[in-house]
Amino acid sequence: MEGKPAAEKKWLPKLIAWEVTRSCNLDCIHCRAAARFGPYPNELKTEECLAFLDDVAKAFPSFIIILTGGEPMMRDDIWEIAAHGHKLGLRMVMAPCGFLVTEETARKMKEVGIQRVSYSIDGLTAESHDNFRRVKGAFDSVMQAIENSKKVGLEFQVNTTITKHNLHELPQILDMVIKLGAKAHHPFLLVPTGRGSELKHLEIPPEEYEKTLTWFYNMRDKVPIQFKPTCAPHYYRIFRQHEREKGITVKPETHGLDAMTKGCMGGQSFAFVSHTGKVQICGFLDVECGDIRKEPFSKIWDTSKVFKEMRAWDDYKGRCGYCEFRRVCGGCRARAYAFTGDYMQEEPFCTYQPSEEAKNAHNKRKEAAGEK
Template identity: 25%
Template sequence: MGLEGRLAVHHSSGGRRRHAVGSRSAVSALHTDRAARPDAGDAAGRRVADGIGPVSVLPADCLFPEDRDPSPARPHREQDLKPTAKLAIGTKILGARLTGTPRPFFVQYSLLNGCNARCVYCNCPNREDPQLGTTEHRRVIAEFARLGTVRIKFLGGEPLLRTDIGELVDQVRQVGVRSAMVTNGFLIPEKMDVIRRLDELVISLDGTEAAHDGQRGRGTWKRVMRGIELAAAERLDFFLSAVVTHQSAGEIDWLLETARRLGVMVNFQIPQFNPEMYGADARAWMPPPDEIRAILEKIIAAKKAGAPVLFTVRSYRHTLGWKDFSVERVERPGQRSPCTAGRYFLQLEPNGDIYPCVLHAGTFRPKNVLRDGVEEAWRHAQHHSCFDCYNTWLNENRAIFDLRPDVVTNFWRNYLRPRD
């Protein structure tokens, strides 16, 4: 799960009830035409830190009129986040942007590198960084709340492997911050009590059984589909996230249809190839440039037609306009970056290092929350020289804090979901 854990997407929340399209029968229908494969045994595990169970392993600056989000609005529900709560979050972001005051509003919070999957494009399980314990995490979460954070998204590795994950989710909610998580879905049956307490969740799904197992390991599709089936049976809201490689490029239609049947939305991501995070072989899984552009055009067309694509046309169009996919980002040393990464959203690594975003790993010299303090480490992450990248999710985030109307509307509609 590590790659898209560091990329994006979502589920809404503890006890959230979803409209009937996402029913057990809808999920069961997804299985009817799939050939069964034997389940593979779980990879051998090891304990990696306190609280962790056994584990295996063109600038986005113009508003295109045709890019307005055509996706139908979700039906109103009594449990939806109250307009006053949405307004409070929106007012905080607007105020900070108009006054030029940085705030760590969104925190990508990586709890561990350990994972019970071995995705071909991810390096997380091979990293041996030290990791924070429960007490340290509680202090860090409280400090982020003090600094103005409105959403913390737990990542890995696989965050559900931590035995203290329920305590950390509760801590986030206790300090008045929205809780989110990205998971490969394997442990949803065992951890449903934690899942119900979240505000947002993303479940990783790359396509049909052959495609998903080919990228994440034999038997993994059955496990994630079981997790999705349970989430649907609980009538919970969730989002899907798919990594689109040369192997899974043909899965887009199936994923969109699956999302429609479930009544959820799906995020598509092209692999990055920073070897620190994504593995030395990640580049080999990228589709060739012409295929990437064809994929993006297909996603954009689907979004315009009202398909359940999570991100905006603007962000996919930005990636489509990228000239050279062998270069994942553009640095201009000595110049202040126009990107809002580091100033309004950030990446926290399992050892406590804070980066502007995940793409800076291995090139940016971070400060650490234990050694330097949360505030100092975050302020240090504001000073970087990255001007642009092709990562769709990062550009979606950037556009939120650049107050792009289409992206802000999409965020308001799809991310600020219900809470008990």
């Protein structure tokens, strides 16, 4: 069994995706928030945003905050928020849509301490990307935003949501991302929530997931930038299976972040905070874990019932509960929730069958604990 037992871990968050606003100038077919232009009622006020950053910086120094949305640049006070976090020593990054990133605003990002931006490219051409984002000109706006970022020396990465409509384009999108000069490419496997709940027919089938994630593994040493599948926890099982077949032990000294990270980090080293201050394990799992208007995030992180459940890997249901890779994979809790209504259920898009030995060991642990 790989990974340190949950009971022995000190749970420290490393990353928060913060939806500073839900207002957005795109209309993406997969959007978890079904975001529109807005304005949306009850969004956190400036002083609440600054207090949230104060709490996080005090409890978890050197933390990463992703300013996301919606379109984070649609907040009038976004520069004040970003500058405050930077001043506190937090690593501030941003996920803008592209339309608002002029050379002037890109320079402003650098001035207030934004250390990286992420842009989404979901198609190889303007036609395929714009069809997915449902706004004409979206592709060209991202390309211009990237050029503006490069002009001012602002580091950027590219994210890609993978569905049936663009899976065949993925190798060429990767090539394009490398040529554009991105620091990283993070393809996301579609999680069908929000508007995305209507796109289950576009989610690639489990067998294709396995094939695609194996392709990721085969590419990991060939790509000159960070290439990380996201919302695809079973990659870390596939990665270890293939290394084991080669007689290689996975360790940080030789495998870097791939050896240190876990498939699903929600509630374990990652959290999401909504535009109204609601805390979730991630943006795709719409289950409230706390409210920063009622208690500090630092307290929610330590006491939330849902967060504690996320950390109890042996209590996952179905195959995920007894899989020998549960401590490095864990399945996608949001995908389990979307398909079953229970975030503790097994990952519905994984084809792996755990060994009988692992299943028997799990049953013995349950019996010893007095559980059925």
